[in-house]
Each structure stands twice: as structure tokens, then as C-alpha cells.
Amino acid sequence: MQHGAEERPVGPEGPVGPVGPERTRPPAEDGRPRWVLVGIAGVLSFVAMLDMNIVNVSLADIAHDLRVSPSMAQWTVLGYQLAVVALLLPAGRWLDVSGGGTGTGLRPAVLTATSGFALCGLLSAASPWMPMLATARVLQGAFAAVLFVLMPVLAARSVPPHLRGRAMSVPATLGPLGAVTGPAVGGVLLDAFGWRAVFLVKLPFCLGALLVARRALPARGRLVAPDRRLLADAALVGGAITALLLALTLAPSSPAWLLLALAGLPPAVRWLRGPGARPVLDVVRASGTQGVYGAVFALACGFGAMHYVVALRLQDDSGLSATATGLTVLAFPLAMGVAGPLGGRLADRYGHRPTAVAGAALTTLGLFLLTLLGDHDWSTGDIVWRLAIAGAGMGLYGGPTQALVMNAAPPRAAGTAGSAVQLSRNLGFTFGPALASATWGLTDSPTGARYALAVAAATAALACALLIVRRTTAGETEGATAPVPPVSR
Numbered sequence: 001m002q003h004g005a006e007e008r009p010v011g012p013e014g015p016v017g018p019v020g021p022e023r024t025r026p027p028a029e030d031g032r033p034r035w036v037l038v039g040i041a042g043v044l045s046f047v048a049m050l051d052m053n054i055v056n057v058s059l060a061d062i063a064h065d066l067r068v069s070p071s072m073a074q075w076t077v078l079g080y081q082l083a084v085v086a087l088l089l090p091a092g093r094w095l096d097v098s099g100g101g102t103g104t105g106l107r108p109a110v111l112t113a114t115s116g117f118a119l120c121g122l123l124s125a126a127s128p129w130m131p132m133l134a135t136a137r138v139l140q141g142a143f144a145a146v147l148f149v150l151m152p153v154l155a156a157r158s159v160p161p162h163l164r165g166r167a168m169s170v171p172a173t174l175g176p177l178g179a180v181t182g183p184a185v186g187g188v189l190l191d192a193f194g195w196r197a198v199f200l201v202k203l204p205f206c207l208g209a210l211l212v213a214r215r216a217l218p219a220r221g222r223l224v225a226p227d228r229r230l231l232a233d234a235a236l237v238g239g240a241i242t243a244l245l246l247a248l249t250l251a252p253s254s255p256a257w258l259l260l261a262l263a264g265l266p267p268a269v270r271w272l273r274g275p276g277a278r279p280v281l282d283v284v285r286a287s288g289t290q291g292v293y294g295a296v297f298a299l300a301c302g303f304g305a306m307h308y309v310v311a312l313r314l315q316d317d318s319g320l321s322a323t324a325t326g327l328t329v330l331a332f333p334l335a336m337g338v339a340g341p342l343g344g345r346l347a348d349r350y351g352h353r354p355t356a357v358a359g360a361a362l363t364t365l366g367l368f369l370l371t372l373l374g375d376h377d378w379s380t381g382d383i384v385w386r387l388a389i390a391g392a393g394m395g396l397y398g399g400p401t402q403a404l405v406m407n408a409a410p411p412r413a414a415g416t417a418g419s420a421v422q423l424s425r426n427l428g429f430t431f432g433p434a435l436a437s438a439t440w441g442l443t444d445s446p447t448g449a450r451y452a453l454a455v456a457a458a459t460a461a462l463a464c465a466l467l468i469v470r471r472t473t474a475g476e477t478e479g480a481t482a483p484v485p486p487v488s489r
Contacts, residue, residue, distance in 0.1 A: 034158040034159070034216060035158070035159070035167075036212060036216055037154055037155075037158040037212075037213070037216055037217070038154075038155050038158050038159065038167045038170050038171075039170065039212075040110075040154065040209050040212055040213055040216075041150070041151045041152075041154040041155040041158070041170060041171045042151075042155075042170035042171045042173075042174040043174070043205055043208070043209055044114065044147050044150070044151055044171075044205075044209055045147075045148075045151045045170075045171035045172075045174050045175035045178070046174040046175060046177060046178040046205075047117075047147075047178065047202045047205045047206065048117070048144045048147045048148055048151075048175070048178070049174075049175040049176065049177075049178035049179040049182070050178035050179070050181070050182045050185065050202065051080060051121075051140070051144065051178075051182075051202065052080070052081060052084075052178075052179055052182065052429070053178075053179050053180075053182030053183055053186075054182035054183070054185055054186040054198055054201075055076055055077050055080070055186065055198055055199075056077060056182070056183060056186065057183050057186040057187050057190055057198075058186060058190050058195035058198045059073045059074060059076060059077070060073075061190060061194070061195040062076055062130075062133070062195050065195065066127075066128075066129060066130045066133065068130045072130055073130070075130075075134045075137070076124075076133060076134065076137050077137075079134050079135075079137040079138040079141060080137045080138070080140055080141040080144065081141065081430060082138075082141065082238055082241070082242060083137075083138045083139075083140075083141025083142045083144070083145065083238075084141045084144050084145045084148065084426060085237070085238065085241050085423065085426055085427060085430060086145075086234045086235070086237050086238025086241065087141070087142050087145035087146075087234050087238075088145050088148060088149060088419045088420075088422055088423040088426065089233065089234075089237060089276075089280055089416075089419050089420065089423055090226065090230040090231070090233050090234045090237075090276070091145045091146045091148075091149045091415075091419055092149045092280075092415040092416040092417070092418060092419025092420065093230060093233075093276075093279055093280075093415070093416055093419070094146075094224075094226045094230055094415075095109055095146070095149055095150070095153070095415030095419075096279075096413055096414070096415040096416050106150075106153070106154065106157070106217060107213065107214075107217035107218060107219060108222055109146065109150055110150055110154065110209075110213045110217060111210060111213060111214060112146075113143050113146035113147045113150060114143075114147065114206050114209050114210050114213070115206075115210060116139070116140075116142075116143035116146075117140055117143040117144055117147060117202075117206060118202070118203050118206035118207065118210075120136050120137070120139045120140035120143060121140060121199045121200065121202055121203060121206075122199075122200070122203065123136040123139075124136040124137055124140065124199040125196040125197075125199040125200045126196075148418075148419070148422040148426065149415055149418045149419040149422060150418070151171040151175070151418070151422070152168065152171065152402050152405070152406050152414075152417075152418040152421065152422070153406075153414045153415060153418045155167045155168050155170060155171050155402075156168065156403070156406040156407075156414065157414070161407065162348060163348060164348070164403045164406065164407060165343075165344045165345070165346075165347030165348040165352055165355070165399055165400050165403045166341070166344035166345055166347070166348050166399070167344070167399075167403075168344065168398075168399040168400070168402040168403040168406065169340045169341060169343050169344030169347070169395075169398060169399025169400070170340075170341075170344075170399070171402075172340070172398030172399045172401070172402050173336060173337060173340030173341075173343075173395055173398055173399065174340075175398075175425075176303065176333070176336065176394065176398070177333045177336065177337055179429060180307065180329070180330075180332060180333040181330075181333060184330075185201065186198050189201055229275065229276060230276070232276070233271060233274070233276035233277075235267075236267040236268070236270055236271040236274075236276070237267075237268075237271055239264065239267040240264035240265070240267045240268035240271070241264070241427070241430075242264070243260055243261060243262075243263040243264030243267075244261045244264045244431075245430060245431065245434060246260055247259070247260040247261035247264075255442060258438075279413070279416055280416055280419075280420060282413075283409065283413045283416045283417050283420065284420060288408060289404060289405050289408050291466040291467065291469055292356075292401060292404050292405055292421075292466070292467065293405070293420060293421060293424045294424070294462075294463075294466045295356075295360065295401065295462075295463040295464075295466040295467045296401055296402075296405075296421055296424040296425050296428065296463075297424040297425070297427055297428045298428065298459045298460065298462045298463040298466065299360055299363060299394070299397065299428065299459070299460055299463035300424070300425045300426075300427070300428025300429050300432065301427075301428035301429075301431055301432040301435065301456075301459045302363070302364075302367060302428075302432065302456040302457065302458075302459040302460040302463070303363075303390075303394060303428070303429070303432060303456075304428060304429045304430070304431070304432020304433050304436075305432040305433060305435055305436035305452060305453075305455060305456035305459070306367055306370065306390065306432075306436075306453065306456040307329065307332070307432075307433070308432065308433035308436045308437065308452075309436050309440070309449050309452045309453050309456065310328075310329055310370070310383065310387070311329055312449075313378060313449045314328060314329075314378060314383070328380050328383055328384060328387075329387065331383070331384040331385075331387040331388045331391065332387040332388070332390060332391035332394075333391060334388070334391065335387070335388040335389070335390075335391030335392040335395065336391040336392065336394045336395040336398075337395065338392070338395065339359075339391070339392040339393075339394075339395030339396050340395040340396075340398060340399065342395070342396065343355055343359060343395055343396035343397065343398065343399050343400060344399045344400070346396070346400075347399060347400035347403060352400040352401070352403045352404045352407070353400070353404060353467065355396060355397075355400040356396075356397050356400040356401045356404065356467050357464060357467045357468055358393075358396060358397075359392075359393045359394065359395070359396030359397025359398070359400070360393065360397050360460060360463045360464045360467055361393070361464050362389060362390070362392055362393030362396060362397075363389075363390045363393030363394050363397065363460050363463075364393070364457060364460040364461045364463075364464055365389055365390075365393070366386050366387065366388075366389035366390025366391070366392075366393060367390055367453065367456050367457035367460050368457045369386045369389065370383075370386050370387075370390075370453050370456075370457070371450055371453045371454050371457055373386075373450075401421075401467075402421055405417055405418075405420075405421045406418065406421075432456070432459075435455060436452040436453075436455060436456065437452075439451050439452045439455050440452040
């Protein structure tokens with residue numbers, strides 16, 4: 001813990017006092033909203049989440065072209081995903097130490113992470129053999145982790161507090177849209193240009209983001225090199241998550257594989273008891289948003305499980321082509337894209353928490369309606385309107401939820417708060433399909449898909465409950481004045 005740190009009162013929008021205005025002032029020194037930077041946060045969110053799923057469709061071609069087994073080619077995806085989830089929390093702490101969370105190091109952080117992400121994409125496309133491709137993807141995942149942390153920070157700092165719901169809805173909506181549209185975009189590129197184009201499609205977006213960020217962000221601050229403790233934390237977190245993910249992935253073949261999850265306990269406990277976890281836990285406790293982080297994970301988990309089950313059920317059991325399946329599931333992201341901006345406006349007018357609860361409830365309703373479908377009711381018409389309801393709920397929910405977290409974050413800990421909420425969301429996206437697959441496989445019955453969808457609806461309902469149960473703490477009490485505990489560095 002920092003000794004001698006000044007304790008500042010907290011108002012509706014977070015800490016106030018001598019340091020408060022600097023914390024909430026946008027990157028533009030005149031204090032005006034910089035929507036172009038919000039747009040950059042949205043574009044980077046879309047690109048980073050697109051990269052999570054766009055490569056899946058090209059794995060067979062990569063294995064054939066580089067003459068490796070399909071399991072080895074799978075590391076093109078796993079290397080990226082594991083690097084992201086392992087490095088999110090260390091990246092948040094690193095950005096706070098470098099000043100990225102307070103704005104003084106925001107410009108070099110954005111330029112470095114975006115440039116590294118683009119360069120690794122170029123190296124992936126040019127890879128002549130699998131070890132180089134896997135290495136490039138791990139490095140790209142590391143830069144993506146920094147981007148994921150920067151998105152909410154950049155969006156929150158680009159507008160005044162009363163517009164944050166609207167601003168946060170942009171990356172919160174475009175990110176999941178990238179995840180959902182990834183397979184469709186990847187399929188088109190694969191058929192037209194081959195697998196290397198899948199890694200190149202993101203470069204124009206990165207170049208545009210670099211040019212705008214270089215011009216719009218103030219030229220100040222510098223990054224510091226990460227210390228060894230941050231790298232050790234990444235290894236511990238990554239090891240724990242890998243063990244749990246492998247257990248869920250292998251469980252359908254044999255329930256005994258669930259015991260593999262126990263291997264993740266030692267590194268998880270060691271991290272929680274070590275100095276690396278203390279700053280993260282301090283941020284969560286000081287902000288009083290523990291339930292919000294849990295809700296982010298739960299609803300993302302439900303989303304991932306639903307998307308896995310619906311796509312597999314339509315294509316394998318209902319006999320729809322891949323194209324027809326892709327067009328059907330587009331109902332979800334289309335409704336989400338329409339409802340996202342509306343959710344931001346409603347949150348700024350009526351409150352972030354009520355809007356987030358309403359969105360989570362609407363998503364729960366859509367997922368519950370999917371569980372009522374019989375074995376012979378899986379027609380396109382039956383699916384589309386249910387997916388649209390769930391997608392509209394996700395659109396309403398995303399921005400207000402992230403705004404809740406960023407508004408309640410203690411001073412000089414925006415990077416840590418952003419990394420924690422992004423880790424919660426990415427873990428949900430990652431574990432959702434694995435949980436659905438395990439449920440479907442373990443039930444071993446024709447109604448396995450319905451059980452998996454019931455799990456998705458249950459996790460969404462849990463998100464509603466976590467958002468409704470509001471903890472009255474210093475970081476979230478509107479109109480209250482209370483001290484915020486200093487954050488460990």
C-alpha cells in the first residue's frame with residue numbers, strides 16, 4: 001500500500017478534489033468531448049475481438065499449407081487467446097504505473113499497442129512455418145491485451161462524466177460484434193484470397209487508428225518497462241486459466257478430465273496471496289463494483305454458450321448450410337448494433353445501473369425463449385426473433401455496465417479497473433462455449449442442446465441478480481462523500 005497517499009472525497013462521478021478534475025478531464029485539454037477518440041476505442045475493440053474468432057475458419061488450410069497436424073494449427077488461435085487472458089491484469093497494472101490510466105501515458109500506450117498488434121498480424125501472414133506463426137500470434141495476443149485495457153480508459157477519458165454511458169457503449173457494442181462476425185468475414189476472405197488474408201484484413205483499421213491517435217492525443221508521457229513481477233503474475237494467471245479451460249474442453253470425452261481443473265488451484269492461490277493480486281483486489285473493493293464484474297463475466301459466458309449451441313444446432317441437426325447459419329445468427333449482432341447507442345443514451349439520462357439491469361433482463365428473456373424450442377422448432381423464423389431479443393439486451397447492457405466500473409474506479413487505477421472488466425468479459429467469452437460443450441456432452445441425450453441453452457439463460461439471469469444487488473460503498477454512492485482507500489502500487 002502507498003503510505004501518505006491523500007484520501008479524497010467521492011462524488012457521483014468518482015473522486016473529487018485537487019486531483020479529481022485531472023482524472024476526469026478528456027485527452028483534449030479544452031475539456032470538450034472527443035468522439036473521434038471514442039470511435040478509435042470502438043474500432044480497436046472490434047479488431048481485437050474479431051481476431052479472437054476470425055482465424056478459426058482457416059485452421060484446416062493453415063494445417064495443410066504449413067504441413068502440420070490440426071491440433072498444432074489450433075495454436076494459431078489458442079496462442080492468441082491465452083496471451084490475452086493471461087496478460088490483461090498485468091497490462092492494466094503496467095499502464096497505471098506508466099500513467100496510461102491517468103492520461104499522461106495514454107498516447108504512447110495506444111501507439112505502441114496498435115503498432116505492435118499490426119506488425120504481429122503482418123508477421124503472421126508472412127509466416128513460412130508453424131513455429132513462427134504461433135510465436136507471432138502469442139505476441140499479437142500480448143499487444144491485444146494492452147488494447148483491451150486501453151479501450152474503456154480511452155473512451156471514458158475522451159468525454160465528460162455525463163456522457164460516459166454513450167461513449168462506453170461504442171467499444172462495448174463493437175467488440176462483441178467483432179466476435180460474432182469474425183467467422184463470416186474469415187470465410188469470405190479464405191475463399192477469395194486464402195488464409196494469409198485473414199491476418200491482413202485488420203491492418204487498414206490499425207493504420208487508420210494510428211494516424212488519428214497520433215494527431216488527436218496530446219504528445220506527453222512515456223512508458224516504463226514491465227518488471228519481473230508482472231511477468232510472473234501473467235504466468236500464474238495464465239496457468240490457472242489454461243487448466244480450467246482444458247478441463248472444460250476435454251470433459252465431453254470423459255468426465256474425469258474435470259479433475260484437471262484442480263491443477264489450476266495452486267497458481268491461482270499463489271497469485272491471490274502474492275503482491276500482484278493486491279492492487280487488483282484493492283481497486284475492486286474500493287470501487288464497490290464486485291457484482292458488476294461478476295455480471296460482466298456471467299452475461300459474456302451466456303452469450304458465448306448461446307452462440308456455440310445455436311450455430312452447431314442449426315448446422316449439424318437442422319441441416320442448414322454454413323451460409324444460412326451465418327445469416328441466421330446475424331440477427332443477434334444486428335439487434336445489438338441498433339440497441340447499443342440507445343443503451344448509452346438511456347444510461348446517461350436514467351442511470352447506468354437501471355439500464356444495465358434492463359438489458360441483462362432482456363437478454364435473459366431471449367435466451368430463455370430459446371430453451372422452449374422443441375426438437376422440430378429450429379426453423380430460421382423461430383430463431384431470428386429470439387436472437388434479436390437477446391441481442392438487443394446485450395446492446396443495452398454493454399456500455400452502461402462498463403461505465404459503472406470506470407466511474408467508480410479509484411484515482412490513478414483506471415488501467416487496473418479496465419483490465420479487470422475486460423478480463424471478466426473475455427473469460428466469459430472463452431468459458432461460455434467450453435461450458436456449453438461440456439453440458440451438452442455430459443447430458444448425452446437428444447435434448448443436450450436445450451440443457452446447454454438453459455445454462456446460458458441461467459448465467460444471464462445470474463448477471464441480472466448481481467446487477468440488482470447494489471452494494472452501498474464509497475465508490476458508487478451517488479451524492480455521498482466518503483474517502484477512497486489508497487490503491488496499492
